[in-house]
Amino acid sequence: MPHNSTALVSPYDKKLRFIALARLLLRRWVSALAAAATVALALVLAFPQPLLAQADGLTTAETPEPATAQVTPQHPNHSFVAMAVRRVAPAVVRIDTERRVQDSGLNPMLLDPLLRDALGDLPNTYQQHGQGSGVVIVANPEKNLALVLTNAHVVDGVDNVEVTLADGRSLTGTVSGSDSVTDLALVTLPNSGNTIQAAQLGDSASLEVGDWAIALGNPYGLDSTVTLGIISNLHRSIASLGFADKRLELIQTDAAINPGNSGGPLVNAAGEVIGINTLVRSGPGAGLGFAIPVNLARHVAMLLESQGEITHPYLGLQMVQLTRRRARQYNADPNTLLKLPERDGALVRKVVEASPAERAGLRRGDLVVGADHQTVHEPAELLALVEASQVGRPLQLHIQRGEQELRLEVTPEAMPKLTMPG
Secondary structure (H helix, E strand, O other), X not given: OOOOOOOOOOHHHHHHHHHHHHHHHHHHHHHHHHHHHHHHHHHHHHOOOOOOEEEOXXXXXXXXXXXXXXXXXXXXXXXHHHHHHHHHHHXXXXXXXXXXXXXXXXXXXXXXXXXXXXXXXXXXXXXXXXXXXXXXXEEEOOOOXXXXXXXXXXXXXXXEEEEEOOOOOEEEEEEEEEEOOOOEEEEEEEOOOOOOXXXXXXXXXXXXXXXEEEEEEOHHHOOOEEEEEEEEEEEEEHHHHOOOOOOOEEEEEOOOOOOOOXXXXXXXXXXXXXXXXXXXXXXXXXXXXXEEEHHHHHHHHHHHHHHOOOOOXXXXXXXXXXXHHHHHHHHOOOOOOOOOOOOOEEEEEEEOOOOHHHHHOOOOOOEEEEEOOEEOOOHHHHHHHHXXXXXXXXXXXXXXXXXXXXXEEXXXXXXXXXXXXX
């Protein structure tokens, strides 16, 4: 019998084919839906702003803020530096000072007896003018005052202080407190009508090397000068810069700081004060600037406002750091007269005459390796322990003198008043 080419399909087979076709259509529909969702998500990520809408001929890209909201106007061509400066600049001031200085030079006219008889006693004093910067940190209309933070060396020994605000007004200030050890001072201004704006203080403990740094001030009398750089180093000891009478760890920056910038603020990218400009290095290494961390400045300002001055414990030692490596190199010289202990510590270079250290029996060449039951590896650690001690309360020092190890008791005294070089 010849074969029939037309296949017979049972109802059951038809049902299976229908189910398979339905499944295929369903899979294609799900795939298309997933593709559409993926495209929509990509569009949202690529264009996060809402679609532009036309309203009364004006193009708007966002919902207007309530009328009470204070929104800082921004311009697409303005950098973050401009926005930071706009925030802090109203609180930056110029400080002009006058001090009466005794003329130590010998006036040639006084050598001629005839002129002396004819003219009488000639004045041997003159007025010295100085200039620096500052930043308003408190504006209190209830007490009718504002507080300006600046460097101690800007207002040290001055007779008159004139403060010029950012808006051009000039006010007579009063030095309400000064601390030469931290090189910080507080100047009080009258603030009637709450017309003086204070700066926002940041947190210097949160800084990292590489963060932006913006310096503001009045270098060389050029008002409202702004320079930009980065944080180059943190915790730079001021003793390493040649100031043995100071106890500071400074912020180092490559933002240009010049004479007249002293006392002005160093701010971060948000316009918050992170430091008070204090030093600039000249000669080799010129271009390096240094600022006092704002956390320390805030603490000192509070003490100066309440007490007017700060008492610092004092031993009367000038020290240098000694390491094992340096001691070995020094001792390897056959012409060495004195062998140094081959260990880390603070090597006494000089004992100040009539100081607590001299009375306790410390000598030049002693190596301080411990204080107050803590190990000392470098002078900065000893200075920190001395600063944390109390005047009149004995401090135990662990020293090595030659081959001997000694324990000496030193009673800190209040640090004598010192003047920082201008």
